[in-house]
Amino acid sequence: xxxxxxxxxxxxxxxxxxxxxxxxxxxxxxxxxxxxxxxxxxxxxxxxxxxxxxxxxxxxxxxxxxxxxxxxxxxxxxxxxxxxxxxxxxxxxxxxxxxxxxxxxxxxxxxxxxxxxxxxxxxxxxxxxxxxxxxxxxxxxxxxxxxxxxxxxxxxxxxxxxxxxxxxxxxxxxxxxxxxxxxxxxxxxxxxxxxxxxxxxxxxxxxxxxxxxxxxxxxxxxxxxxxxxxxxxxxxxxxxxxxxxxxxxxxxxxxxxxxxxxxxxxxxxxxxxxxxxxxxxxxxxxxxxxxxxxxxxxxxxxxxxxxxxxxxxxxxxxxxxxxxxxxxxxxxxxxxxxxxxxxxxxxxxxxxxxxxxxxxxxxxxxxxxxxxxxxxxxxxxxxxxxxxxxxxxxxxxxxxxxxxxxxxxxxxxxxxxxxxxxxxxxxxxxxxxxxxxxxxxxxxxxxxxxxxxxxxxxxxxxxxxxxxxxxxxxxxxxxxxxxxxxxxxxxxx
Ligand code: AMP
Ligand code: ZN
Numbered sequence: 001x002x003x004x005x006x007x008x009x010x011x012x013x014x015x016x017x018x019x020x021x022x023x024x025x026x027x028x029x030x031x032x033x034x035x036x037x038x039x040x041x042x043x044x045x046x047x048x049x050x051x052x053x054x055x056x057x058x059x060x061x062x063x064x065x066x067x068x069x070x071x072x073x074x075x076x077x078x079x080x081x082x083x084x085x086x087x088x089x090x091x092x093x094x095x096x097x098x099x100x101x102x103x104x105x106x107x108x109x110x111x112x113x114x115x116x117x118x119x120x121x122x123x124x125x126x127x128x129x130x131x132x133x134x135x136x137x138x139x140x141x142x143x144x145x146x147x148x149x150x151x152x153x154x155x156x157x158x159x160x161x162x163x164x165x166x167x168x169x170x171x172x173x174x175x176x177x178x179x180x181x182x183x184x185x186x187x188x189x190x191x192x193x194x195x196x197x198x199x200x201x202x203x204x205x206x207x208x209x210x211x212x213x214x215x216x217x218x219x220x221x222x223x224x225x226x227x228x229x230x231x232x233x234x235x236x237x238x239x240x241x242x243x244x245x246x247x248x249x250x251x252x253x254x255x256x257x258x259x260x261x262x263x264x265x266x267x268x269x270x271x272x273x274x275x276x277x278x279x280x281x282x283x284x285x286x287x288x289x290x291x292x293x294x295x296x297x298x299x300x301x302x303x304x305x306x307x308x309x310x311x312x313x314x315x316x317x318x319x320x321x322x323x324x325x326x327x328x329x330x331x332x333x334x335x336x337x338x339x340x341x342x343x344x345x346x347x348x349x350x351x352x353x354x355x356x357x358x359x360x361x362x363x364x365x366x367x368x369x370x371x372x373x374x375x376x377x378x379x380x381x382x383x384x385x386x387x388x389x390x391x392x393x394x395x396x397x398x399x400x401x402x403x404x405x406x407x408x409x410x411x412x413x414x415x416x417x418x419x420x421x422x423x424x425x426x427x428x429x430x431x432x433x434x435x436x437x438x439x440x441x442x443x444x445x446x447x448x449x450x451x452x453x454x455x456x457x458x459x460x461x462x463x464x465x466x467x468x469x470x471x472x473x474x475x476x477x478x479x480x481x482x483x484x485x486x487x488x489x490x491x492x493x
Pocket of ligand 1: 043228
């Protein structure tokens, strides 16, 4: 099978094929950095990360570009209010976003920033004006004339028949279904930041940013464009209009949109108290790996209902996977069992089939757990042999190349949030659970191994008081000790 993806533009699931064999050029709309990223944002970014990782696993070279929107209405307004420059205002949120994304094992795409590309945006607008797709208003702003672009609405499947020529909207985000000429360039307002450019002073609109930077990096026509479902209209519809008006070529082949995340069945809202940034959850003692696993557990085209119960289950799932890998590091009788070899091979096929099927992550996770259950049962009954270990491990690795939860770096990532909370005067928000997990991360693997060796030596010398004291010391730091037939094993609790 080959990868099949839902394409918002065609409205159907299609076989994915890039323009150039073996190479995928994709662009994702990145964050607007006026605040900390919430878990809804990260649902979308994790979905895109899974797409990227699976494309690579399928043998493609992936050129993945993401913008950071570091100038827009809200940023301009908020920075003016705070008495800061745009750069000063956005710097902390950019940094936080990159740290949060890294904590969630989101591989970093090539990043482009709006404020670093303003001259090319002005130039793009000038050329649109030359072709009469853009016009200038008296104050020096520029608008896109949608009446001149008849296929406007083809992505969002909205019918804009009878659109009013010349009716304008000048905010970046608007919900109205009726089409309006949208701002490409906004003339400066008193007290607000602006840039000098070839089309006069002002600042770019949000939509033009993505058209300009994506084409600059990936060419006039490229393979994939991704974002959350709220971006279909107007943002992506406007990107298509701007780009295709200028180049007269198809802009993007596949449009990939992740559905929204809800919290406990409701839209996230600060007023209802169910609004969570990633940092809010970490402060409560939740691990980034659990959050990633949960965000990836629902296929991207389904709404994801985030619950704390679901988060606990995700934690248990990740622990099970990590324990399974630990178990496989034991010693087993020589030889191999055909049933285990088949299990590893079949599971590998199921993983591919699930992800080929429009990235069905839920099916992939289910396939993995079937394997873990069967292999654990075989270990328990003495039916796993040493030569069965490599294929089982290879399948586990195949899974983890996509889901990326086996490496336990939670403690170190969480430590970073503790540091941030201290700097920001939010120390009271640091939960005891967070401190407990960070405590266990304070010991390196090597230090733990040394303590475990001391403990074993004390036991062998029948000095139980000493060995119990070491065990208690490790437990207090969140390290769990297990006595097994193969000797002492430890893990971070
Ligand atoms: P923003 O920083 O608002 O531009 O959003 C960054 C990304 O997060 C965009 O792709 C949005 O579509 C996406 N997004 C925003 N809210 C949610 C949500 N509740 N669930 C899923 N994705 C979201
Ligand atoms: Zn965009």
